[in-house]
Amino acid sequence: MVDRANRPSALNAPSAAAPGPQVEITGSGAASKVTATLPSGESVQVLLYGATVISWKSNGGKTENLWVSEKAALDGTKAVRGGVPVVFPVFGPPPKSGHATSALPQHGFARNSRWEYLGKSTSEDALDSTSVKLDFGLYTTGLSEDAHKAWPLDFGLVYSVTLAKDSLQTVVNVRNEGEQSFEFQFLLHTYFRINDITKTQVNGLLGVQYIDKVLNASTHDQKDASVAITGEVDRVYKSIPQDTTTIVEGGSPRFDVVRDNLQDTVVWNPWIEKAASMGDFSPDDGYKNMICVEVGAVNGWQKLEKGEVFEGGQTIKSLL
Ligand SMILES: O=P(O)(O)OC[C@H]1O[C@H](O)[C@H](O)[C@@H](O)[C@@H]1O
Numbered sequence: 001m002v003d004r005a006n007r008p009s010a011l012n013a014p015s016a017a018a019p020g021p022q023v024e025i026t027g028s029g030a031a032s033k034v035t036a037t038l039p040s041g042e043s044v045q046v047l048l049y050g051a052t053v054i055s056w057k058s059n060g061g062k063t064e065n066l067w068v069s070e071k072a073a074l075d076g077t078k079a080v081r082g083g084v085p086v087v088f089p090v091f092g093p094p095p096k097s098g099h100a101t102s103a104l105p106q107h108g109f110a111r112n113s114r115w116e117y118l119g120k121s122t123s124e125d126a127l128d129s130t131s132v133k134l135d136f137g138l139y140t141t142g143l144s145e146d147a148h149k150a151w152p153l154d155f156g157l158v159y160s161v162t163l164a165k166d167s168l169q170t171v172v173n174v175r176n177e178g179e180q181s182f183e184f185q186f187l188l189h190t191y192f193r194i195n196d197i198t199k200t201q202v203n204g205l206l207g208v209q210y211i212d213k214v215l216n217a218s219t220h221d222q223k224d225a226s227v228a229i230t231g232e233v234d235r236v237y238k239s240i241p242q243d244t245t246t247i248v249e250g251g252s253p254r255f256d257v258v259r260d261n262l263q264d265t266v267v268w269n270p271w272i273e274k275a276a277s278m279g280d281f282s283p284d285d286g287y288k289n290m291i292c293v294e295v296g297a298v299n300g301w302q303k304l305e306k307g308e309v310f311e312g313g314q315t316i317k318s319l320l
Contacts, residue, residue, distance in 0.1 A: 267291070
């Protein structure tokens, strides 16, 4: 007779906890980065410098979705050319004079500041799909002396990067922690990796008005359902009614970019000459493998009174 009492039983044995997402911090100083990996292999990597997402792999970790220049500085000496730089509190060149951001460099200070890693949280949804959220913070006290002098206002930014199986969500929370009100712009400068720019289009902007920075900042209406890229493109699409912009490659949707409380989107590809003129853009023909679709609040200014908070972000879905 089998001695049931002594037989290990799969039912009675304490079940081993299912492995959760792994989070690892590597490197030191401004080159420190946080890497999160899901049990199914997807991963995200965030450099503390700029809280710049420098890698996002989906498809079990097999597909890199972001383009990062081979010459991008990843040591905290310069904003990263690629990934998802965070643009705050001004987009592009600041107003020449008369605005609180006027003394700041192009795209502000968030992408050149060292953020703090605030921690992770994990969750599981009803379909047993695991996700991991990484939080990063930047406060007045964390600014360089130069940045603080140029923008002497009290603020707090919390940036949350959430990795799920087929998506990445990046959301910012801006708080006015001072006595005075302030105005800002915000943008997520995402460099999407694609195989061939000549087969790539951006959909979801039909009927939207845009400023064409290549054509002397003139205003146009988007008349075609698809934006094809056949030369340098630098357009600011304003007040977009639809939530989703889709990057299509070879006729198939490749990425959905879903905006949350952000009304504008910049479409940028530097093409041959501009790519060659940027010292940190490599290889020279890398423009064929990237397209920036940058969600933001850049048309005019967001104003926060003392104690007020703004939240906005994107969810990007890899559709491979
Ligand atoms: O070279 P950066 O400061 O990183 O800016 C890169 C690009 O950012 C945005 O897409 C702007 O619309 C472009 O005008 C600018 O060239």
